[in-house]
Amino acid sequence: MNLRDHINGDNRMDYFPFFSMGYLMDWLLLSEQYWLRKYVKLLRKEEYYTIHKLNKQLKYYYQRKKNRLGCKLGFFIGAGNFDVGLKIYHYGSIIVHPKARIGKNCSIHGNCCIGVKSLLADDAPIIGDNVDIGQGAQVLGGITIADGVRIGAGAVVTKSILTPRVTVVGIPARVIL
Incomplete structure (x- = not known):
């Protein structure tokens, strides 16, 4: 390559x-x-x-x-965090933990945080392919997000979402149909 x-x-x-x-x-x-x-x-x-x-x-x-x-x-995005097909829609405070792993074709909007829950924790999120992360969303902790999940604007995701192709909204985040 x-x-x-x-x-x-x-x-x-x-x-x-x-x-x-x-x-x-x-x-x-x-x-x-x-x-x-x-x-x-x-x-x-x-x-x-x-x-x-x-x-x-x-x-x-x-x-x-x-x-x-x-x-x-x-x-603040480290090398190797995102797989191919990254789409950034807006600038403004996109923070990604260096150990976070995000799959192919991820779409991310402004004011997002993908990181850990506390300074003592070192477990970063693992996010699947074709995930859309909305404006102001936060994905925190050592969680797993399945393929095709849409994270709504302002959502705070602190638990794993293992069902593919669902929409997650709210604080704390919950699955809607």
Whole structure:
């Protein structure tokens, strides 16, 4: 796998061809989607040089660029947290614990937290494929979320959701049909 294939695995971020009208307009206007795509590209480059082709200098170079942009956008996402197909809809405070594992085609909105319940705990969530995490949702603790689950806006999930393709809402989160 080369770097281009690794970056192109995130085809859900709607990348425009280089020098196309959409690319040039995004670049000139510096739209929200431009910054989100740039962050995901830097994340994937850091992952590539951390996991697939070990190169410390390039790993730290892209990690620094990603972290600087992440500070501006409000993101803290470590390399290797998300599988391919990550879609970020909005910027603003997306925090993901370094040990959390999220499957393919995850959609995440702004102001989300995927982490542990306390400072003493070190058990991070494991989230399946095709999960949609709504605005302001929190997934906390060493829990498992099944494939295809939709987590509603503002939900606080502290218990495992093992039933696939359900919707979870509320504080504390509960399954609705």
